Structure formats: C-alpha cells, structure tokens
Amino acid sequence: MPQLIDTISDILALSGAAVERNQEHLEALLPAETARALQLPEHAVLAFEAQTNGVAGELVTYQSELVDRLFDWMQLRGLYAQIAVADLYLKQGVTAVAESRFTVRNGLLKAAAAAERRLQYACFHFKYTAISDEKKEGLARAVINEHTLAEVHEMMAQLSLAVTTEAESVVSLETQPLAKVYHAACRNVRPIISGDLADFHRSLQRRLQRDIARLHEYYQSLKDEIQNKIVRRQLAGKEREDEEARLRAVDLEYRRKVADQREKYAMKIEVEPINLLRINTPAMMVTAELRCRKLGREVSLVWNPLLKDFEPIPCESCGDGLYAMQLCEEKLHLLCRACAHCQDCKRAICHRCHPGKCPKCGALFHQI
Ligand SMILES: [Zn+2]
Ligand SMILES: [Zn+2]
Ligand SMILES: [Zn+2]
Structure with missing residues (x-):
C-alpha cells in the first residue's frame, strides 16, 4: 500500500509542482495557484515523521487539515477533463x-x-x-x-x-x-x-406485495369474524347497524395501512x-x-x-437513436415510429411539426 508521503508526492507532481523526496519529507516548488488553494508557501517543506532530523517542515498526517484541503481540491479538479x-x-x-x-x-x-x-x-x-x-x-x-x-x-x-x-x-x-x-x-x-x-425496484415491489397480502389476510379475518357474528346471532336493527359500521371502519383502516405501505416502498431517485x-x-x-x-x-x-x-440518428422529436426511420411528409424530419403517428387517430402526424397535440383529432402527445 502506498504511504501518505507517496500519495501526496504524486498529487503534487500531477498539479505541476517540482517535488523532491528526501527520506521522510518532501520539498516542493508549487505553481502559485496550487499553493494558494492548498494554503502552502510556493516553496513548501512537508514532513511525514515527527522526528525530522532538523528539517523545519509542516508535519503531515492523515488527520492534517492539509490532507482535507488536498482532497477537496482534487475533487474540483476531477470535474472536467479533455482527451484526444x-x-x-x-x-x-x-x-x-x-x-x-x-x-x-x-x-x-x-x-x-x-x-x-x-x-x-x-x-x-x-x-x-x-x-x-x-x-x-x-x-x-x-x-x-x-x-x-x-x-x-x-x-x-x-x-x-x-x-x-x-x-x-x-x-x-x-x-x-x-x-x-x-x-x-x-x-x-x-x-x-x-x-x-430494475432488481432493486422488483425487490421493493415483492416486499410491498408480501406486506399487502399479510394486511389483507389480517383485515379479512376481522371482517369475516364480524360477518359471522351478524349471521350467527341474526342481528338486526341497531345492533346490526353497529356491526356494519365496524365493518366499514375495518375496511377504512385496511386501506390506510395499504397506503402507508405503498409510501414506505415508494422509490425516489436523485x-x-x-x-x-x-x-x-x-x-x-x-x-x-x-x-x-x-x-x-x-x-x-x-x-x-x-x-x-x-x-x-436521433429522432428529431424525442431524441431516440434510430437506424430505421420515418420521414415527416411536410419537412422531412427524421422520426421514430412513435413520433411519426398519432396514437389515437393513427394518422401520419409529425410530432416535431405538431408538438404536444394532434392537429386532426386533438389527442395529446406525450411530452419529452
Ligand atoms: Zn421519436
Ligand atoms: Zn390524432
Ligand atoms: Zn415534421
């Protein structure tokens, strides 16, 4: 495994610094911009051991603020690169x-x-x-x-x-x-x-279905019990109404619990x-x-x-990549099958020339 001194030496060299390694310390001549970003002097001496044999340098360990600054700075530099x-x-x-x-x-x-x-x-x-x-x-x-x-x-x-x-x-x-x-x-x-x-989503769906099935089983048994009671005791009038109200309450609670489960397993993607x-x-x-x-x-x-x-070739309406295409008859737009027709009246309608809505039947087109 590379030591901290090797990693820092490599990073500084990549930034355009001239780096010299002497035992357990580095001596670097940094470009002005790098020195400013890392809050170091342009001629920096970095020591990696507390015992430096008389070399006066900033002591660098994994806990040093310099290491944090260096990694923050590297993340910014990794945002854009260009190759030929x-x-x-x-x-x-x-x-x-x-x-x-x-x-x-x-x-x-x-x-x-x-x-x-x-x-x-x-x-x-x-x-x-x-x-x-x-x-x-x-x-x-x-x-x-x-x-x-x-x-x-x-x-x-x-x-x-x-x-x-x-x-x-x-x-x-x-x-x-x-x-x-x-x-x-x-x-x-x-x-x-x-x-x-897809797999993650499927597994959520499976667990959701399993939980809903359990809820259904539980609440169905409650409802069965109430219904049996009505039949067994031949309830009528106020007593029957009370039991029927209980049935509705059980049903309401079941729906609420199912909605909770759906929310629990709903997937949000950032x-x-x-x-x-x-x-x-x-x-x-x-x-x-x-x-x-x-x-x-x-x-x-x-x-x-x-x-x-x-x-x-990208479809000129939705951008899907195409090797087989349809041409719009008004302006020869290159289109995929879906963007060349109205899905309702089936007429040949270019979704690029007529974005949003079919001019013949008024059907709304799916907006990308
Ligand atoms: Zn398309
Ligand atoms: Zn139409
Ligand atoms: Zn067109």
Whole structure:
C-alpha cells in the first residue's frame, strides 16, 4: 500500500509542482495557484515523521487539515477533463455501408460522399441514489456526440484501448450548445438508471406485495369474524347497524395501512452530474440525401471507429437513436415510429411539426 508521503508526492507532481523526496519529507516548488488553494508557501517543506532530523517542515498526517484541503481540491479538479484520440483506422467504402445500415420506411436514402472529420463527444458521469426503505447508489454515464446529439456510450469500451493524449485538439465541425448536449445526456441516462435499478425496484415491489397480502389476510379475518357474528346471532336493527359500521371502519383502516405501505416502498431517485470528459476522435462523416415524394434534404451520418459502426440518428422529436426511420411528409424530419403517428387517430402526424397535440383529432402527445 502506498504511504501518505507517496500519495501526496504524486498529487503534487500531477498539479505541476517540482517535488523532491528526501527520506521522510518532501520539498516542493508549487505553481502559485496550487499553493494558494492548498494554503502552502510556493516553496513548501512537508514532513511525514515527527522526528525530522532538523528539517523545519509542516508535519503531515492523515488527520492534517492539509490532507482535507488536498482532497477537496482534487475533487474540483476531477470535474472536467479533455482527451484526444490519436488517428485511428477509418473504414473505407463507408458510403455503400451507410445505405444498407439505415432504412427509411417511407422514402429513400442515397449516400453521396464520405470525408474524415475530427468530432467531439461529451461523456457525462452521473451519480444516482434511489431512496426507499433502503438506499442504493450507483454511477451511470451517457456519451453524446456533440454535433448530432446521438448517444453512443458503447464507444467507451474501445476508448480504453485507443491511444489518447490530454492535448486540446481541433474539432472540424460546429458543436451544439452545451445545454442541449447536457439535456440529451440526461434524457439518455434515464433508461440506463432504470435498468440498473430494475432488481432493486422488483425487490421493493415483492416486499410491498408480501406486506399487502399479510394486511389483507389480517383485515379479512376481522371482517369475516364480524360477518359471522351478524349471521350467527341474526342481528338486526341497531345492533346490526353497529356491526356494519365496524365493518366499514375495518375496511377504512385496511386501506390506510395499504397506503402507508405503498409510501414506505415508494422509490425516489436523485441524480446528480459528477463530471464531464470531452473526447475528440476522428470519424468518417457521410453526407446522404433523403427523399420523400418531391422533397429532399441532406443528412450527415457518422461512422465511429470506436464503435466500428455507424452511430444512430436521433429522432428529431424525442431524441431516440434510430437506424430505421420515418420521414415527416411536410419537412422531412427524421422520426421514430412513435413520433411519426398519432396514437389515437393513427394518422401520419409529425410530432416535431405538431408538438404536444394532434392537429386532426386533438389527442395529446406525450411530452419529452
Ligand atoms: Zn421519436
Ligand atoms: Zn390524432
Ligand atoms: Zn415534421
């Protein structure tokens, strides 16, 4: 296990300090900004043993305030990083592949030309906490192509094998505003978190059903007893009314207890972003033409060398990633099946052109 002196020496060196280790003390020349943040002089001597053989330095132990300051400072520095992937093999002949990879259900897709581009991706990590009568925490991530807003977290598996540098790199296309990119990440991370929590949720549901079954059994036996009494004693008039009032009270209490249990097992999920990694990587960009009836428009398709595949195209209404799509007949918006129709009157209605409500039958569309 590394000693405190090794860890602190590494952290200071990473911050750009010149660090020299002499036995049980460190001598560091710190960048002015780091020195200020850590409340140290720019020329700092840190001792790790009480006996310093005459070296005058600040004594550092696990309990030192300096260690707390150092970890707080590191957490802030870990919020954002940027890497560039070195040149990768880019598949040739992707134009032909594009036409077979994507399907347009009510039109044509004709790939025209392919060009190499450097693109930018935002990898957001989120921490989620599911709170019920128990608590469960976890991490989830979403990786968004900052130009097309496609979600491509599968590329991270290959990223660890690629050669990367921390240098800033040129991006050959304009990116979408960060707010839009972040919104796409939030939208895409939701099903990932739900998937992670599926077992936890199922176990809560099982326990809820078990508790409700017990309550039902108990209150049913009370009700049976009262009903038997009415029959056995052939109650009538005031006596019967009293017993019937008891029955209603038992029923009310049963419902109240069930509601309490539902509340106890209800799951609340808190999600917070924890950091952002920007990834710059080469890709092949294929320009394709979409045609439907007499209309046409251009679209860019991205072949991602880390995925070794084309990235999906986001539905222009809900953002779901698509390889098979429907075109809106007014403006050729690219749509998923759900966003291309009204679920009530079944007419072809573009949810992008008509957000919120069907113009024909008035049905409300689910807002994303
Ligand atoms: Zn959609
Ligand atoms: Zn409709
Ligand atoms: Zn449309």
